Amino acid sequence: MAQLDSKTPSGPLADKWRKYKTEIKLVNPANKRKYKIIVVGAGLAGSSASATLAELGYQVETFVFHDSPRRAHSIAAQGGINAAKNYQNDGDSVHRLFYDTLKGGDYRAREANVHRLAEVSVNIIDQCVAQGVPFAREYGGLLANRSFGGAQVSRTFYARGQTGQQLLLGAYSALSKMVGQGAVKLHVNSEMLDLVVIGGQAKGIIVRDLVTGEITRHAADAVILATGGYGNVFNLSTYARGSNATAIWRAYKRGACFANPCYTQIHPTCIPVSGDYQSKLTLMSESLRNDGRIWVPKKKEDCDKAPGDIPEDARDYYLERIYPSFGNLAPRDVASRAAKRACDDGRGVGPGKLGVYLDFADAIKRLGEPAVRERYGNLFDIYHEITNENAYKTPMRIYPAVHYTMGGLWVNYDLMSNVPGLFVLGEANFSDHGANRLGASALMQGLADGYFVVPYTIGNYLADIKPGTRPSVDAPEFQAAEKNIKDMTARLLNAKGKAPVNEFHKRLGKLMWDYCGMARTKEGLEKALVEIPKLREEFWADVNVPGSGATLNQALERAGRLADFFELGELMCRDALTREESCGGHFREEYQHPDGECKRDDEKFAHVAAWEFQGAGTTPLRNVEPLNYEFTKMSVRSYK
Amino acid sequence: MVAEKTSTKNISVTLRVWRQAGPNTTGHFVDYPAKDLNPNMSFLEMLDVVNDELERKGEDPVAFAHDCREGICGTCSLVINGKPHGPNKAIASCQTYMRSFKDGETIVVEPFRAKPFPVVKDLITDRSAFDKIQQAGGFISVRTGAPCDANAIPITKEVADLAMDAAQCIGCGACVAACKNASAMLFVSAKVSQLGLLPQGQPERDTRVLNMVATMDSLGFGNCTNQYECSAACPKTVSHDFIARLNRDYLKASFRSSFRPVSAAAGGGA
Ligand SMILES: Cc1cc2nc3c(=O)[nH]c(=O)nc-3n(C[C@H](O)[C@H](O)[C@H](O)COP(=O)(O)OP(=O)(O)OC[C@H]3O[C@@H](n4cnc5c(N)ncnc54)[C@H](O)[C@@H]3O)c2cc1C
Ligand code: FES
Numbered sequence: 001m002a003q004l005d006s007k008t009p010s011g012p013l014a015d016k017w018r019k020y021k022t023e024i025k026l027v028n029p030a031n032k033r034k035y036k037i038i039v040v041g042a043g044l045a046g047s048s049a050s051a052t053l054a055e056l057g058y059q060v061e062t063f064v065f066h067d068s069p070r071r072a073h074s075i076a077a078q079g080g081i082n083a084a085k086n087y088q089n090d091g092d093s094v095h096r097l098f099y100d101t102l103k104g105g106d107y108r109a110r111e112a113n114v115h116r117l118a119e120v121s122v123n124i125i126d127q128c129v130a131q132g133v134p135f136a137r138e139y140g141g142l143l144a145n146r147s148f149g150g151a152q153v154s155r156t157f158y159a160r161g162q163t164g165q166q167l168l169l170g171a172y173s174a175l176s177k178m179v180g181q182g183a184v185k186l187h188v189n190s191e192m193l194d195l196v197v198i199g200g201q202a203k204g205i206i207v208r209d210l211v212t213g214e215i216t217r218h219a220a221d222a223v224i225l226a227t228g229g230y231g232n233v234f235n236l237s238t239y240a241r242g243s244n245a246t247a248i249w250r251a252y253k254r255g256a257c258f259a260n261p262c263y264t265q266i267h268p269t270c271i272p273v274s275g276d277y278q279s280k281l282t283l284m285s286e287s288l289r290n291d292g293r294i295w296v297p298k299k300k301e302d303c304d305k306a307p308g309d310i311p312e313d314a315r316d317y318y319l320e321r322i323y324p325s326f327g328n329l330a331p332r333d334v335a336s337r338a339a340k341r342a343c344d345d346g347r348g349v350g351p352g353k354l355g356v357y358l359d360f361a362d363a364i365k366r367l368g369e370p371a372v373r374e375r376y377g378n379l380f381d382i383y384h385e386i387t388n389e390n391a392y393k394t395p396m397r398i399y400p401a402v403h404y405t406m407g408g409l410w411v412n413y414d415l416m417s418n419v420p421g422l423f424v425l426g427e428a429n430f431s432d433h434g435a436n437r438l439g440a441s442a443l444m445q446g447l448a449d450g451y452f453v454v455p456y457t458i459g460n461y462l463a464d465i466k467p468g469t470r471p472s473v474d475a476p477e478f479q480a481a482e483k484n485i486k487d488m489t490a491r492l493l494n495a496k497g498k499a500p501v502n503e504f505h506k507r508l509g510k511l512m513w514d515y516c517g518m519a520r521t522k523e524g525l526e527k528a529l530v531e532i533p534k535l536r537e538e539f540w541a542d543v544n545v546p547g548s549g550a551t552l553n554q555a556l557e558r559a560g561r562l563a564d565f566f567e568l569g570e571l572m573c574r575d576a577l578t579r580e581e582s583c584g585g586h587f588r589e590e591y592q593h594p595d596g597e598c599k600r601d602d603e604k605f606a607h608v609a610a611w612e613f614q615g616a617g618t619t620p621l622r623n624v625e626p627l628n629y630e631f632t633k634m635s636v637r638s639y640k
Numbered sequence: 641m642v643a644e645k646t647s648t649k650n651i652s653v654t655l656r657v658w659r660q661a662g663p664n665t666t667g668h669f670v671d672y673p674a675k676d677l678n679p680n681m682s683f684l685e686m687l688d689v690v691n692d693e694l695e696r697k698g699e700d701p702v703a704f705a706h707d708c709r710e711g712i713c714g715t716c717s718l719v720i721n722g723k724p725h726g727p728n729k730a731i732a733s734c735q736t737y738m739r740s741f742k743d744g745e746t747i748v749v750e751p752f753r754a755k756p757f758p759v760v761k762d763l764i765t766d767r768s769a770f771d772k773i774q775q776a777g778g779f780i781s782v783r784t785g786a787p788c789d790a791n792a793i794p795i796t797k798e799v800a801d802l803a804m805d806a807a808q809c810i811g812c813g814a815c816v817a818a819c820k821n822a823s824a825m826l827f828v829s830a831k832v833s834q835l836g837l838l839p840q841g842q843p844e845r846d847t848r849v850l851n852m853v854a855t856m857d858s859l860g861f862g863n864c865t866n867q868y869e870c871s872a873a874c875p876k877t878v879s880h881d882f883i884a885r886l887n888r889d890y891l892k893a894s895f896r897s898s899f900r901p902v903s904a905a906a907g908g909g910a
Contacts, residue, residue, distance in 0.1 A: 048784075051784070052784040055784060066715070067705070067715070067766070067767065067768070068768065068770070068771050068811070069771075070713075070771075071707055071714060071715050073707070073713075075708065075712050075713045075714075076708045076710060076712050076713065085790070085791075087791060123785065125790045126787045126789055126790045127782070127784060127785070127787055128790075129787070129790040129840070130780065130782040130786075130787035130788075130790075130840055131779070131780050131782055131840070132780045132803075132834060132838050132841050134800050134801075134803040134807050134834065134838070135800070136800070136804075137794075137795055137796070137797045137800040137801075138797065139796075139797050140794065141794025141795050141796050141797065142791050142794055143790060143791055159804060159807075160804060162712065162808065165808075165810075166804075166807060169807065172774070173774065173778055173779035174779060174782070174784075176771065176774040176775045176778060176779055177775070177779040177781060179771075179775050180775030180776060180777075186771075188768065188771075211760055211761075240707040240708040240709070240713060241706060241707055241708075241709060242707045274680045275678050275680060275681065277678065277681050277685045277686075277688070277689055278685065279684065279685050279688055279709060280709045280710075282709075282710050382710065382711070382735075385711075385731060385735050385737070386735075386737075387680075388680075388737075388739065451784050451785070452784070452785070455784070496698065498696065499696065500691070500692040500693075500695035500696050501695065502688060502692050503692065544695050544698055545695075546694070546695055546698050546700050546701065547700050551661075551662070551761070552760060552761045552764070554701065554703055555695055
């Protein structure tokens, strides 16, 4: 049974982080360069961590499967990043950001972590502006803000609809500087395929060079995973096609606990599916909900009419109707389920009737088309490219899609997993968003973890490791891990079956969406737990991965990642089945209030479920970390 | 810019694809039929379908670079019918849809062609030269945690917007592929302009432009001869006006650097 001590510092909530920083052990500057830290991933979390740790003087080696750090999936974030600056003087504060985030997560996150996140949020904006991130500004020259779902203040900083791009390029520039100086050794096209644990501590990784196929071993004093989320288990999602769970999944199989895997976020505003060839779903930033109004026809009979032919009084602006105080800015999980209910009710619009309208007619009337174009022009362009429709003239059609995974590897307050020496940052960990993430808070968390948290906390770990004790890559554990990877590669290549990898991914995605998607039931999850292993066996027997392992082989890359998704998908269903309550993004049909809202069970489930691998074919162990709410009252989340 | 709804009839095309096993082998074109395609399918989804068929038969799928599939990561990099990123303006390859092609058409698909971007396999090229240029100076040196409050230095909206226009570059390399000289001036000018416009970027303004241009030259990129094919191919419509700005900055910096101690031009400190 894993030891899950959150190591939350004692004392008043607002003092914990300051107190922690003054009390932790430090590594002296001359010793820092003796430690090698491996960072896997260079999205917001990995780039910011790599750059900062190198600045501090550690030897850093950074690995990405992409051909450049600038391609990480963080680049795609559109809407913005939260920070408690209160520049708008609208009553924001660290405490309010903390409270909104905790409540938004439906009281399933750790208070102390969330508070720290809110505290450092202000430093992030300072850092990014100093790096040259061109955030939107007001005419007076000060930074502009917008509001995002789940908040009643304007605290979101943005750079047009390309905030993630600009933040990532900022972090990438900091990383590039350190690479140029030789302080970070960067490995591109390098996919981590296994974690090496020696004497119970994370000491290295096994990597495949995606261009040459070469498998190499890398030793370090600590390993950081910042490898992003696992939403592609659903096949169709807003993630980049390459996003995958391999790094965290293989770490799980080496002993790191996987926390709350079933907590996935379905984003309410995505472009609906158009056909079975579909490879990804495109997000229309939630910021659109600031000015767009969501509606469906009141009557089923109207669904096939052109939207313009449906008069005002025949429209149901259901979010404004049901949630008058938050309206179109209700949190994501709430807005997604409301859209699903409208479509289940037969009132969906567009092909397949899986869509609702997001209408800008009022905003255009109020602000004028140029102002709307200024705010959202690039999103309207994307919408046009994909659907060939002009959203200035006719409402957009949107539908919920898989967008973010709140679950991830379990970490303590230091962002260290239960495997000492293994740190996990950004979307790859489970730490700050509870059961539902509010908009604009993932970018905040990624940069908080990388710039402002792990540079302190990793020192606290390394101070106890004797410099110069890094193992050799000839250690038997490295050899065994390398063999494990080579065997798996051979198995995939030798299956020589009849079906392409994508076909299995589509089938897995459909099972996950149907049974572990927006609404889950005991019956459905039990069915998925039978179907997924069957499909997995079929995959291993019947997949066809052409070519060899000794060259660039994209089918092999996809196959390896999918193999992990099969196992992870099963764990997600198991987690969803055992969490007999509804909270945030996890909605069990059996547990709802009469009005269809989530019914939490704080008596039984105010805890983190952290799953521990017990070997292939054995049911994993469900460990529990209780969540103690010392400073806030766990109330029923209401956005009405 | 906003077209009318096109026909929803499925189309069939022939793909003439560049196949090249590795950097040191010679490549050649191979034809593949792609049948019964929904016009709302993206170009990359069409390639997925073709590849699925190849994999089903145990044949090597066509290697192509892609990731976000929404025009922002800069990974996709196809030359379609002779044009980097295909027939439409202001989009990346991944944002090209089959509705842009005619039934029965033969579509030629090649990798970006430029000496500094060697072919890795099929349609994938090595664009790491761009990272090297960034590492030479594409940054503002700022130690984590050191900066002042973000609103301490107001920046006019005009300047911030112009900096953002430059900052939009997705680093795909279409500008290089479109240029007969394989010049990287548009790419370099975008970063130099973004950082040079902002007050925060002033201290390193000269060293930045000198180092980035020197690295660009050393990596084998050619010179700009003002044809502006680069901005025409740019998926983010980064303007070639930034190249003029780069030239001005470079001249000023070269002039000033001759009065400076050598060490100042050697890049950021440790
Ligand atoms: C379309 C979209 C829009 C979004 N908009 C917003 C928004 O407006 N605001 C907000 O706060 N959040 C937003 N998010 C969420 C947010 O973008 C992500 O949660 C966040 O960027 C994740 O950052 P990360 O650093 O954890 O991981 P990523 O950016 O996903 O980076 C992962 C890195 O790990 C590397 N990697 C992964 N596996 C391996 C491996 N096995 N070996 C080697 N390298 C590996 C990759 O190469 C990459 O460098 C959005 C997400 C999407 C999908
Ligand atoms: S795949 Fe990301 S820009 Fe085309």
